[in-house]
Amino acid sequence: MKLFRNVFGRSEPPAANLDNLFALPSAAITLEVATGFTATGVASVCYRQAEGGAFETAQRDVQDLLDADGGPKVERTTDDFGYTWLVCRADPSDLSSLVNDVHAVNSALENAGFGPSLLCSLVSFADQAGRRFALVYLYKQGTFYPFAPDGTKQRDNALELQMKGVLEAEMPIEPDLSRWMAVFEAPGL
Amino acid sequence: MASTRFRSDAGLTARMSLVMLLLGGLYVSVFAALAVFTNLSGPFLLFLAAAFGIGQWYFSDKLAMKAMRAKEVSAAEAPELHGMIDRLCAMADMPKPRVAIADMDVPNAFATGRSPQHSVVCVTTGILRRLDRDELEGVLSHELSHVAHRDVMVMTIAGFLGVAAGLVMRWGFYFGGGRGRNSAVPFIVIWVGSMVVYFISFLLTRVLSRYRELSADRSGAYLTGKPSALASALTKISGDMARIPTRDLREAQAFNAFMFAPALNRESVGALFSTHPPLEQRLEQLASISSDLSRPTN
Numbered sequence: 001m002k003l004f005r006n007v008f009g010r011s012e013p014p015a016a017n018l019d020n021l022f023a024l025p026s027a028a029i030t031l032e033v034a035t036g037f038t039a040t041g042v043a044s045v046c047y048r049q050a051e052g053g054a055f056e057t058a059q060r061d062v063q064d065l066l067d068a069d070g071g072p073k074v075e076r077t078t079d080d081f082g083y084t085w086l087v088c089r090a091d092p093s094d095l096s097s098l099v100n101d102v103h104a105v106n107s108a109l110e111n112a113g114f115g116p117s118l119l120c121s122l123v124s125f126a127d128q129a130g131r132r133f134a135l136v137y138l139y140k141q142g143t144f145y146p147f148a149p150d151g152t153k154q155r156d157n158a159l160e161l162q163m164k165g166v167l168e169a170e171m172p173i174e175p176d177l178s179r180w181m182a183v184f185e186a187p188g189l
Numbered sequence: 190m191a192s193t194r195f196r197s198d199a200g201l202t203a204r205m206s207l208v209m210l211l212l213g214g215l216y217v218s219v220f221a222a223l224a225v226f227t228n229l230s231g232p233f234l235l236f237l238a239a240a241f242g243i244g245q246w247y248f249s250d251k252l253a254m255k256a257m258r259a260k261e262v263s264a265a266e267a268p269e270l271h272g273m274i275d276r277l278c279a280m281a282d283m284p285k286p287r288v289a290i291a292d293m294d295v296p297n298a299f300a301t302g303r304s305p306q307h308s309v310v311c312v313t314t315g316i317l318r319r320l321d322r323d324e325l326e327g328v329l330s331h332e333l334s335h336v337a338h339r340d341v342m343v344m345t346i347a348g349f350l351g352v353a354a355g356l357v358m359r360w361g362f363y364f365g366g367g368r369g370r371n372s373a374v375p376f377i378v379i380w381v382g383s384m385v386v387y388f389i390s391f392l393l394t395r396v397l398s399r400y401r402e403l404s405a406d407r408s409g410a411y412l413t414g415k416p417s418a419l420a421s422a423l424t425k426i427s428g429d430m431a432r433i434p435t436r437d438l439r440e441a442q443a444f445n446a447f448m449f450a451p452a453l454n455r456e457s458v459g460a461l462f463s464t465h466p467p468l469e470q471r472l473e474q475l476a477s478i479s480s481d482l483s484r485p486t487n
Binding site: 181 | 276407
């Protein structure tokens with residue numbers, strides 16, 4: 001069916017898969033037990049801002065919604081590629097509320113018809129030794145991959161592959177390594 | 190509930206289907222004619238044309254890269270370009286094509302390859318210099334749509350009959366001319382017939398090509414959510430195209446069908462024979478997508 005649509009030149013941007021994101025809290029427990037990495041309480045959502053007033057409205061609404069709970073304010077930044085990042089913060093021990101915040105952003109954009117604009121979400125982790133990495137959730141694939149920056153332009157591939165091994169049983173990990181894109185510019189990492 | 194702002198253009202799909210149907214009809218009638226008035230040269234010529242077409246499709250990435258003197262670049266050599274394509278591919282849920290840069294001043298981009306897994310997206314240094322980030326992204330999403338739509342395969346199949354008929358026109362004498370007494374129809378009929386087939390299939394493939402450009406614009410604009418950036422890239426490039434010396438252009442001609450903007454002056458070729466729709470039509474479509482995207486929710 002997808003092939004048929006494509007051959008007739010009607011490919012549409014795929015809808016985002018929002019559900020697999022909820023695999024995060026239980027995977028985080030496994031991660032802590034196996035490797036000592038814990039969540040830092042920072043998560044971010046990355047999306048492509050569409051032109052026009054409708055997107056502006058949807059974006060403002062979701063920011064107001066998240067700021068209404070009295071917790072830390074949501075930060076909005078734009079990276080060098082023109083993608084927008086919304087950074088949510090919560091108590092590091094309460095990963096589920098962080099995931100709920102991220103989900104609120106996702107569903108608000110989806111309801112406004114901008115689900116296809118979602119690129120990825122990041123939840124960052126750190127261990128006692130100060131090493132950091134993020135679990136990146138790809139909306140279109142519905143899979144996760146670990147991203148461990150090592151300096152500004154290098155990746156710690158060994159750590160990434162180690163995390164892949166630990167988490168494989170807990171959550172869908174992106175099997176195609178070429179899709180583990182680098183997101184050095186992600187805020188809150 | 191989840192809603193989508195994507196609207197497929199039913200009229201465009203209908204027109205494209207009609208053209209494909211006409212081409213299919215042409216194929217069937219040519220094969221039927223061959224079956225009725227069969228002699229040895231018919232199947233042989235078709236086999237030759239098929240081999241040619243399959244070769245051109247299978248090696249399309251290498252051929253186009255050679256012709257444009259394009260060089261594949263790694264993520265370390267062109268991090269911005271790779272990062273942009275990484276993100277677009279993640280948004281479109283498609284495999285990442287290889288990335289190449291051609292060192293020429295003609296501002297253009299093309300995508301080719303036998304399947305999405307074996308494709309390459311190439312941009313010229315001229316386009317990199319002229320466009321800003323959002324415009325370049327629009328161009329890349331247009332090219333990625335060509336990859337997703339398998340345009341190289343579709344256009345090779347569509348053009349196959351034209352190649353076969355062209356072969357008859359040029360070399361028919363060697364294949365069929367010598368056996369006039371044995372063949373069921375005089376050679377001149379075959380020759381005129383193939384000329385007609387060639388002309389009709391040429392026109393139809395050009396129409397198809399224009400429709401597929403519009404489709405690629407459409408899908409690309411929805412992917413980035415910025416139709417106006419693509420429109421501004423088109424205007425910039427089309428303005429530049431007219432001012433480019435013709436020598437470069439003739440070299441690039443063979444690949445016009447897969448190009449972002451055709452490397453020809455539009456005045457010099459009738460709109461009927463053009464591989465790309467007129468600029469005004471492309472801009473009009475992008476403007477209507479733009480208003481769709483800014484429509485208030487509910």
